[in-house]
Amino acid sequence: MNKRxxxxxxxxxxxxLFLYTLFFILNSVSAHAQxxxxxxxxxxxxxxxxxxQSVLTEFTFKNTGDPAIIKFRVEPLNKxxxxxxxxxxxxxxxxxxxxYFFKNSDSKELFLGIRIPExxxxxxxxxxxxxxxxxxPTQEGTVNIRAKITLLAPLLITVTREGVIEIKPKISMLEVxxxxxxxxxxxxxxxIDSFQPIPVVLEVSNKGKNLIKAGGELTVRGPFxxxxxxxxxxxxxxxxxxxxxxxxxxxxxxxxSTSLLxxxxxxxxxxxxTVLTFGEGTPTLYSTMSFIVLPFKLISVTVPVLIIxxxxxxxxxxxxxxxx
Amino acid sequence: xxxxxxxxxxxYTIPMIKKISLIFFLLTVGFLLFATCSQALELQSPRFKxxxxxxxxxxxxxxxxxxxxxxxxFGPEGYREFKKYGYTINKRSEQALTFSLSQSLxxxxxxxxxxxIQDQTGFSTSATDQQTADVKxxxxxxxxxxxxDTLILKYSDRYGGYFRQPPNQNxxxxxxxxxxxxxxxxxxxxxxxxxxxxxxxxxxxxxxxxIATPGYE
Numbered sequence: 001m002n003k004r005x006x007x008x009x010x011x012x013x014x015x016x017l018f019l020y021t022l023f024f025i026l027n028s029v030s031a032h033a034q035x036x037x038x039x040x041x042x043x044x045x046x047x048x049x050x051x052x053q054s055v056l057t058e059f060t061f062k063n064t065g066d067p068a069i070i071k072f073r074v075e076p077l078n079k080x081x082x083x084x085x086x087x088x089x090x091x092x093x094x095x096x097x098x099x100y101f102f103k104n105s106d107s108k109e110l111f112l113g114i115r116i117p118e119x120x121x122x123x124x125x126x127x128x129x130x131x132x133x134x135x136x137p138t139q140e141g142t143v144n145i146r147a148k149i150t151l152l153a154p155l156l157i158t159v160t161r162e163g164v165i166e167i168k169p170k171i172s173m174l175e176v177x178x179x180x181x182x183x184x185x186x187x188x189x190x191x192i193d194s195f196q197p198i199p200v201v202l203e204v205s206n207k208g209k210n211l212i213k214a215g216g217e218l219t220v221r222g223p224f225x226x227x228x229x230x231x232x233x234x235x236x237x238x239x240x241x242x243x244x245x246x247x248x249x250x251x252x253x254x255x256x257s258t259s260l261l262x263x264x265x266x267x268x269x270x271x272x273x274t275v276l277t278f279g280e281g282t283p284t285l286y287s288t289m290s291f292i293v294l295p296f297k298l299i300s301v302t303v304p305v306l307i308i309x310x311x312x313x314x315x316x317x318x319x320x321x322x323x324x
Numbered sequence: 325x326x327x328x329x330x331x332x333x334x335x336y337t338i339p340m341i342k343k344i345s346l347i348f349f350l351l352t353v354g355f356l357l358f359a360t361c362s363q364a365l366e367l368q369s370p371r372f373k374x375x376x377x378x379x380x381x382x383x384x385x386x387x388x389x390x391x392x393x394x395x396x397x398f399g400p401e402g403y404r405e406f407k408k409y410g411y412t413i414n415k416r417s418e419q420a421l422t423f424s425l426s427q428s429l430x431x432x433x434x435x436x437x438x439x440x441i442q443d444q445t446g447f448s449t450s451a452t453d454q455q456t457a458d459v460k461x462x463x464x465x466x467x468x469x470x471x472x473d474t475l476i477l478k479y480s481d482r483y484g485g486y487f488r489q490p491p492n493q494n495x496x497x498x499x500x501x502x503x504x505x506x507x508x509x510x511x512x513x514x515x516x517x518x519x520x521x522x523x524x525x526x527x528x529x530x531x532x533x534x535i536a537t538p539g540y541e
Contacts, residue, residue, distance in 0.1 A: 036428045041420035043451060043538040048394045048402070049411035057413055065424060128537075135531050136429040143432040143467070143475065144529040145515055147425055147445065152537040163394040163406050213397060236540035246456065246541055279396035 037065030040131050040151045046211075046236075048158045048165075052118035056090065059153065061131050062107035069134040071099050072110065077126035077154070077238075085125055085157065086115040099134065114157070122160050123209040124239045128152040156236070158210050166208035167278050171287045172242060173203040174274055177258070178291060194295040195264035202259040202274060205242040212237050216276040216284075218247060218260060223268030230260060234279075267293050416538070421457060422450040423536035430515060435528075438521035448510035449503070449536060456506050456539035460499035461532055463490040467517070469526035477530060480514050487516060490532065499535055 039062045049055055063070070073096050074087040089096050090111040102108070112129060130153075135146035158165060177199040180191040192198055204214045215234035221227040232247040247260040273288040395403035398412050405412040426446040435441060449457035461479075468474045478487040481502055491497035503511045 034428045035424065035426055037422065037424035039420035039422035039450075042415035043419070043421035043455065044416035044540070046397070046414040046416075047411060048398060048406050050406075053410040055411045055413065057415075060420065062420070064422070066428075133428075138527055138529045139429075139431050140527050142527065143435050143517060144527070145430040145443075145467070145477070146529060146531050147428040147430075148464075148531055148533045149423055149425060149428075150533055150535045151421060151423060152535065153421065154538070154540075158394070158397070160394065163403060165392055165394060165397065167392045167396060211397070233541060238540075243540070246539065279392075280399070282392060282396050 034136050035065045036068055036133055036147070036149050038063055038068070038070070038131060038133060038149055038151055040129075040153050042153065044154050044156070044236075045129075046156045046158075047114070048160060048163070049114075049116050050161055051116055051120050051122070051159055053116050055114040055116070057112050057114065057155075059110040059112060059129060060107060061102075061110060063102040063104065065104065067101065067103050069099050070102050071097065071132050071134070073097050073130050073132070074112070074155070075128050075130060077128060084117050084120050085127075086117075087127075088113045088115075114155075116157075116159060120159055123158075124211055125157045125159060126238060127155040127157070129155055156211055156238070160210075165210040167210070167212050167282050168206065168208035169212050169214060169237070169276070169278055169283075169285060170205050170207060171202070171274070171276065171285050172205040173201055174272065174287045174289055175201050176262075176272065176289070176291050177201065180296075191296070192291055192293045193297055194267050194293050197264060198262040198291075198293075199258040200247075200260040200262060200272065201257075202245040202247070203242055204237055204245060204276065206237040206239060209239050211239055212278050214243075214245065214276050214278055216274060218272065218274045220262060221271045221273070222266070223270070267295055269293075416452070416455070419452045420450075421536060421538050422448075423457075423459070423534065424448045425534060432517060435517070435519045436523045438519055440516055440518050442514055442516040444512050444514040446510060446512040447503070447534065448508070449505065450508045451538055452507070455541055456504055457509070458501060458537050458539060459503040459511075460501050460535045460537075461490055461513075462493050462497070462499040462535070464493045464531040464533055466492065466494075467528050467530040469524075469528045471526060473524065473526070473528075475517050475519070475524070475528055478516050478518075480516075481511060482514070487514075493533070499533070504539075 041060050045057055047055055047057065061070070061072070072089065072094065087096065090113045091108075094100060094108065094110065131151045133149045135148045138144040138146065176192065178192050181188065182191070200218070202218065206212050213234035213236055215232060217232070218230040219227055220230075230247050232245060235243065235245060237243040244257075245259045269290055269292050271288060271290045273286065276285040393403060394406050394412065398406070398414055402412040402414060424447060427443075428445075430443045430445060432441050432443065447459065449459060451457040463477070466474045467477045476489065478489055480487040491500050502513065503509070
């Protein structure tokens with residue numbers, strides 16, 4: 001076999017190999033663990049309705065992950081809500097409490113009908129509209145952790161015949177979380193170290209039978225007439241409950257148990273005040289408190305050093321005088 | 325004589341300066357600690373302005389029972405709609421609450437070695453700009469096989485972090501929060517199982533329910 005014919009064979013083999021590789025790349029399916037991704041909108045719905053009335057509200061559900069089996073249902077937020085209000089899906093092909101298969105990128109408009117009975121107490125009723133995925137099947141002979149996703153979209157229903165509601169808010173706590181706290185002559189002092197972030201907690205309680213929306217601002221004033229405002233948008237507080245205000249800042253270190261994390265302050269007495277509003281024509285609540293910021297760490301290092309230096313200098317001076 | 329006066333002046337002035345400095349220091353500390361800004365709270369409208377020291381008018385007592393209308397929650401448009409149709413609806417936003425999980429099935433195959441085995445799953449959430457998305461989890465039942473043998477499952481939200489058992493729905497425990505973030509965020513969970521030294525047989529399985537809810541902001 002001469003060199004030319006050998007070369008031709010090699011070229012043909014290379015072309016065939018290339019075509020097979022191309023075919024493999026284009027048609028093979030990569031293996032990966034099942035990914036679930038679900039979305040539900042709107043994420044929260046508020047309804048005010050008269051007794052005896054029916055309401056229709058829409059939800060959009062979308063499966064943006066692997067194919068999944070989904071069930072839709074409505075559950076009360078707590079067991080005290082009762083089951084007088086009736087829910088039903090007005091879709092022809094989807095019902096509550098039944099399972100449906102959703103392919104990747106499938107979406108569905110859901111029309112939820114809500115029937116309020118005529119004889120019902122006028123107050124708030126809270127539910128969750130739920131989209132829930134079924135967990136994947138197990139693999140035999142192994143240890144399986146199967147994940148299920150439950151998306152909750154709160155349905156907050158206010159039943160009122162004449163459109164009248166109760167707004168009964170109260171500022172239950174406005175506090176900083178101090179490093180030290182002491183009482184002196186009947187006054188309470190919160191001592192906070194300079195340059196350390198200061199956690200602030202603002203809690204509002206709702207004593208009424210209807211939800212309220214609390215918004216407003218928090219102001220910090222310092223000893224040299226400096227001040228800073230932190231505004232926060234209205235947040236829902238459910239009936240007969242209490243909530244910690246979530247005052248958004250860019251501080252990534254804010255803990256979930258605080259409303260706000262103030263940056264470290266200089267030194268002196270600071271005043272923290274808040275103004276809360278609850279909607280058009282509603283009362284405004286105010287509250288203030290004060291705290292002292294001192295550079296404790298700096299003082300605890302500097303003062304002993306100064307004292308020791310003072311006594312050393314005195315001793316040196318006395319020694320010199322004796323020598324003279 | 326002049327020299328004596330000068331020495332006396334120096335001997336007298338230095339302690340006086342020290343005393344004056346001390347008094348000044350104490351006055352400054354006193355001012356910083358106890359002085360109250362007269363503009364602690366400004367209350368004003370186009371018709372009036374009040375400057376007060378400390379205001380705790382409503383801090384410790386409830387407001388009187390006052391009756392308001394749906395207009396306070398839904399605005400004038402919502403109130404008109406309520407009066408006309410008998411109901412009004414306010415939707416938070418058309419933007420969806422989205423939750424994604426990278427692995428909905430975690431499988432451990434080599435479980436008969438008496439060692440700690442681990443795997444992880446990542447998750448992400450997406451909500452509106454002004455809203456938080458909270459993720460909780462709960463274990464529907466213990467990790468067990470058909471014979472009722474159980475394995476202890478633990479989870480953590482970071483490598484080297486504290487591992488704990490998930491709450492068990494069977495015992496009535498509530499779900500625990502594993503993540504809370506504004507708008508968009510992601511996290512991961514690491515699961516580990518301490519396998520027994522003896523061989524285990526059968527298929528073990530459990531269901532972990534991830535519950536995603538929006539905040540009320």
